[in-house]
Amino acid sequence: MKQLVLSEWLLTQLNQSNFPARMPNHRRIYEVIRRAITSQVLPAGARLPSTRRLAEDLTVSRNTVLAAFEQLLDEGYVASQTGSGTYVTYNQHDNFSKDIAGSNTSDNITDKVLLDLNVSNTSIKPEDSLQLSKRGLAACASTSRQNQSAKQNDSDRVNSRIHNEVQPFTPGEDDYAGFPYALWRRLLNRQWRTPNPALLDSSHDGGYLPLRKAIADYLRVSRAVNLTFDQVLITSGTQQSIDLCARLLTDHNDCAWVENPGYWAARRVLEVNGLQLHPVDVDKEGLAPTTIDYRTTPRLIYTTPSHQYPKGMVMSYGRRRLLLDYAQNVGAWIIEDDYDSEFRFEGRPISSLQGMDQNGRVLYLGTFSKVMYPGIRLGYLVVPPNLIESFKHGLYELQRPGQVVIQAALADFIEEGHFASHIRRLRQIYGERRRLLQAALASIANVGARLSTVDSGLHLVVEFDQACDDVRVTEMASEHGLRVYPLSHYCMGEKCEKGLIIGYAYAATEHITQYGGKLAEVIQEALRN
Incomplete structure (x- = not known):
């Protein structure tokens, strides 16, 4: 050799x-x-x-x-x-x-x-x-x-x-240090101590029933989702939920509207299922279709209305109403991805788009990966009443979900109040980190950079003028041990916005000011040159 x-x-x-x-x-x-x-x-x-x-x-x-x-x-x-x-x-x-x-x-x-x-x-x-x-x-x-x-x-x-070497400001990273390991282990052990053959089988009726009921109760109260527990299906996460929607509701070469910039993984799932993606730009009120966009009739519309990914704005009531009416008129299905709805740090929670839907056109999905841990691989999909049986059969025939023991432990975690307590702790931690990072980056306004003021989520967005090379800025940050992502990598088509996606969930609170100050220096140096 x-x-x-x-x-x-x-x-x-x-x-x-x-x-x-x-x-x-x-x-x-x-x-x-x-x-x-x-x-x-x-x-x-x-x-x-x-x-x-x-x-x-x-x-x-x-x-x-x-x-x-x-x-x-x-x-x-x-x-x-x-x-x-x-x-x-x-x-x-x-x-x-x-x-x-x-x-x-x-x-x-x-x-x-x-x-x-x-x-x-x-x-x-x-x-x-x-x-x-x-x-x-x-x-x-x-x-x-x-x-x-x-x-x-x-x-x-x-x-x-x-290797325990996650770099500060890496988007998509969560801090698991505060996860209640001992409690979670106890809940899992409880399921194993009481043998139940059904927990060892694959899930054939949309998921573990107590978990579906717990999720329905939680969404009804916290997100104003209009549902019964029978509309809830347990999936392995966001990608599987989107994949199931694409497989059961679309045919090859159908059109799907996607936000621009938007979530790359959702686009990938839709592309793999043979859909033709049509990027629709977003503005301060969320998804902003134009007359040209309306000429391309979609079969699916993928959107993140309560916290647009990655820019963070909330879709206005007027835009929501227009989108729902449009979907009804053209027979389109709306996939509402409420990916980090738990992390809103100021003001009242934003109600779901699904809660406004009177015609059964919205499929609502969420995940436990952000609140629990990514490896749990559990999410949920809320389908309109007329799709319940079809989606249950499709989920079982195409994907045969399992992990019923973990589903049972998660049901106990929610029903016993641990889920709500855990979310409150994370909100306090992440909210403080967000505040410190915003303060540390305030000086970038001196060189024309714009820092997002959205009060939810696990990352901040810094926007640049079109002439700036945001990829180069990420490289400069990397040379200082700071990992951020270029906003341009989330864009499609001719419109390519420039900026940085800056995660703060994993960066230690005591180091945010130091790291944020260094990142601010990098941004100022890049924009001055």
Whole structure:
């Protein structure tokens, strides 16, 4: 097996290459690896070393290497596979042996970081793609910069959790430190101490009945959802709920309206189901369809009305009424994603769109991943009365949900009042972090950046003028150990807003002011230049 000491080779190339003096280190590393891939020095299927090891060998920060890898991922040169590594995906003819023969690298050199030139069994091979359907290829392949970035973000999030190195301000991260582990373990043990064969089976009637009843009671009071417990279906989370709606309510090539900017994972599920996505811009009142948009009649409308993702505005009453009337007139279904409704820090809770629906056109969905923990993989879908039986059959036939023991423990968690208490604690913690971050970022107004004032959710949005390169700003933040996401990666079509998505749920309260001040400096430096 041929092996190449990538770190030594990179150091040689970095020293020999004539880079501009002001070029950042991560761009230099990116450029050298990109050249190696396009010149066939690194063939398709080659596995790159971990960012940690490579950073140690190059004597640079891990954030620098992460930034280089992210750029390669965004441009399609490599792909990240959770639990396996990062692989070259840029296809070239296999002339590696010939290239290496003329290089200065010896096959018998050993080092603690080696690049394996054999194609991994888990890497994507060209012949494999010939076996997949168009829908399968859409599900497995990253066809856009946004999707590649999102997949890398998820991979980095999991790896960071394993090594306890989640960077401050990473969007989508929650602080599990306050999760009541002992209580949750006791509730789970209670279910196992009383053997019930039904808890070991898959769920065949929409989910564990006591949990469906508990969710119905909670939504009726806290979100003004108009429902009976029979309308509640337990799913494995937001993506499965959207997938079920798309499978049962649409046909291939039907149109789906999606918010722009909007939630990339929802778009992905709809795309995989063969829907044609039509982006509809949002403004300060939420989804803002124009006359041009109305010319494209949708079968589905995906929206986050109570806290638009990612910008955070609340859909106005007038817009809600118009949207409901329009859906009724054209026979469209509305998917209302109430993804973080629990985290509103000021004012009265925003009522659901579903609660205003008089015609049974809204399917309401939520998740426990934000309040509990992502690995719980439990969410819920509230369907109109005339779809109950169809969706129960569809859920069972297509997805056979399980985890009934966890569903039973969660039902007890809600019914005994622990859920409400846990939410109150999280609101206090996250609300304080939000306040501190807003104060720390106040100075960015001096350079024309606009900080969102929305009083809910787990992230803030900083908006830039169109001329600003928000990807570059995220790279600059990464060099200081701060991970934020560019707003442009959430956009579709010609309109591409610029800004930053800044999460604050995971950043320790005592460090928010320090980290926020550093991020403010980065933003000011970027916008002044």
